[in-house]
Amino acid sequence: MMVEPTVPSIAFALRAYSKRTPTSIGKNHGQEMIAAALGYTSFYAFAKSDCEASSLAKAQHFVPDTELFAVRCRQLNYNPDDVWPLMKAAFAERHATAILHTCEAGLDHAAQALTRQQILNAPHLQCELTKRGDLQITGVDFPFSAIRLAALPAVGEVMEEHVNGFVSAAGATETDTTVYRIAVTARRVIARTGKTCIAAPATEVLHLEFEEHPRRQQKTQTVDNASIAKQKKSPRSPQKSVAFCEELFSRVSGRARVRYNNLMPCFDPNEKSLFISDITAEKDPWMPASAFLKNLTDQEIEALANLPAWNGNNEITLSVTVLNALHRAILRHRKRKIQVDHHCTAVDSRNEHNLLPNWTCYHDSDAPFFTESVENGVAIRRSAYD
Incomplete structure (x- = not known):
C-alpha cells in the first residue's frame, strides 16, 4: 500500500534514514525542517496555511527555500549539509515523482523541456x-x-x-x-x-x-590548409557555446543535478548564463554561457561532450565533471576580465566581490592562458600547464 506523500510521512522516512547515520532526527524536528524547505518558519505555520494542501501528491516540481531550511536546521542544532541529502532521500521514497530544483531557473528549464516533449x-x-x-x-x-x-x-x-x-x-x-x-x-x-x-x-x-x-544542397569548395585547420578547430563561437551549454545541461538537469561540497553547476536558459550555486555564499559566481567554450581546452570540451546521459545512477559523476569544468572556466573568464578591466566590479554587476569564493584551487585555475598548435592540419588547444 502506497503512503500518501505528506510532510509527516516524509518526516517519518527522514527519521528512518537518519538512524543509519550519526545524525539522528526525530519526527517532530523532521517536520519542522521539511516545512522550512517548503517556505514556512514552522510546521504549525505550514499546517495552518491556506496555500498548502494536506497532501503533496499533486505537486511535482519543488524549489525548496534553502536559506530558510538552513536557518531552521541550525535553530534545531543540525548541520543543514547533513540533513539535506537525507531529506532528498526521504522525498524520493515517499514522493517518487517529486523533483527538487535548486533554483527557479532549474524549475523553468525542466518545465520547458517537459513542455517540448509533450508537444512532440x-x-x-x-x-x-x-x-x-x-x-x-x-x-x-x-x-x-x-x-x-x-x-x-x-x-x-x-x-x-x-x-x-x-x-x-x-x-x-x-x-x-x-x-x-x-x-x-x-x-x-x-x-x-x-x-x-x-x-x-x-x-x-x-x-x-x-x-x-x-532541402538545400551544400556547396563544395576547395580550401587551403589554413582554412582546413580553421574549420577543424573546436568551434568556440558565442552561439555554439550557448548551444553546447543547453545540450550539456539537459543531460544533468532535474534529478541528475546534485550538490557536491555545497556546490552545484547550473544554467539559466533565460539569461543564457552559467553559475555555481553555493548555499554558503552570499552570491553565486557566474559567467555568460557564450564564453564557456572559449575558456576550456579541447580535452575539457571533449570530456564534457562525451558524458553519458543520466541513467539514474551516475548523478555524482555527471555533476562533479561539469562542476570541475565550470569552476575552471569561471576562474579563467574572471582572470581575463581582471586583466582587461583591472578590476572585477566594473565588469560583473551581479557580483560585487573582487574575488571568487574560496574554492579548492586547481593547477591551472589562476591562469587563463592556453597553448595552441596545428598538428596534421588540426588546431589543438591545451592548457598552458599541461
Missing part, C-alpha cells in the same frame, strides 16, 4: 509525421514565458498560456530531400500546488500546419 508526443502531431514517412526532428521552438513562482496565481487557480511555435523535421535518409516546418499552436497550463511547488505542466496541441521545403 502529441497524438495529432505524431500522426501527421507518420503519414510523411521516416522523419527526424531537427528543431523545436516555443517561446513560453519563464516560470516564476511569485508570478503564478494562488493555489487552486491555473496560469494558461497560448503560444505559436514551430517544429522542424527532415527526412532521415539522404534520398529524402524534403524538410518540413510545422507551425504549431499550443496551450500550456501550470497549476500552483503550494508556496514553493507546482504540478507538472500540461501542454496541448491546438492546431498545426505543415510547410514543405526542398
Whole structure:
C-alpha cells in the first residue's frame, strides 16, 4: 500500500534514514525542517496555511527555500549539509515523482523541456509525421514565458498560456530531400500546488500546419590548409557555446543535478548564463554561457561532450565533471576580465566581490592562458600547464 506523500510521512522516512547515520532526527524536528524547505518558519505555520494542501501528491516540481531550511536546521542544532541529502532521500521514497530544483531557473528549464516533449508526443502531431514517412526532428521552438513562482496565481487557480511555435523535421535518409516546418499552436497550463511547488505542466496541441521545403544542397569548395585547420578547430563561437551549454545541461538537469561540497553547476536558459550555486555564499559566481567554450581546452570540451546521459545512477559523476569544468572556466573568464578591466566590479554587476569564493584551487585555475598548435592540419588547444 502506497503512503500518501505528506510532510509527516516524509518526516517519518527522514527519521528512518537518519538512524543509519550519526545524525539522528526525530519526527517532530523532521517536520519542522521539511516545512522550512517548503517556505514556512514552522510546521504549525505550514499546517495552518491556506496555500498548502494536506497532501503533496499533486505537486511535482519543488524549489525548496534553502536559506530558510538552513536557518531552521541550525535553530534545531543540525548541520543543514547533513540533513539535506537525507531529506532528498526521504522525498524520493515517499514522493517518487517529486523533483527538487535548486533554483527557479532549474524549475523553468525542466518545465520547458517537459513542455517540448509533450508537444512532440502529441497524438495529432505524431500522426501527421507518420503519414510523411521516416522523419527526424531537427528543431523545436516555443517561446513560453519563464516560470516564476511569485508570478503564478494562488493555489487552486491555473496560469494558461497560448503560444505559436514551430517544429522542424527532415527526412532521415539522404534520398529524402524534403524538410518540413510545422507551425504549431499550443496551450500550456501550470497549476500552483503550494508556496514553493507546482504540478507538472500540461501542454496541448491546438492546431498545426505543415510547410514543405526542398532541402538545400551544400556547396563544395576547395580550401587551403589554413582554412582546413580553421574549420577543424573546436568551434568556440558565442552561439555554439550557448548551444553546447543547453545540450550539456539537459543531460544533468532535474534529478541528475546534485550538490557536491555545497556546490552545484547550473544554467539559466533565460539569461543564457552559467553559475555555481553555493548555499554558503552570499552570491553565486557566474559567467555568460557564450564564453564557456572559449575558456576550456579541447580535452575539457571533449570530456564534457562525451558524458553519458543520466541513467539514474551516475548523478555524482555527471555533476562533479561539469562542476570541475565550470569552476575552471569561471576562474579563467574572471582572470581575463581582471586583466582587461583591472578590476572585477566594473565588469560583473551581479557580483560585487573582487574575488571568487574560496574554492579548492586547481593547477591551472589562476591562469587563463592556453597553448595552441596545428598538428596534421588540426588546431589543438591545451592548457598552458599541461
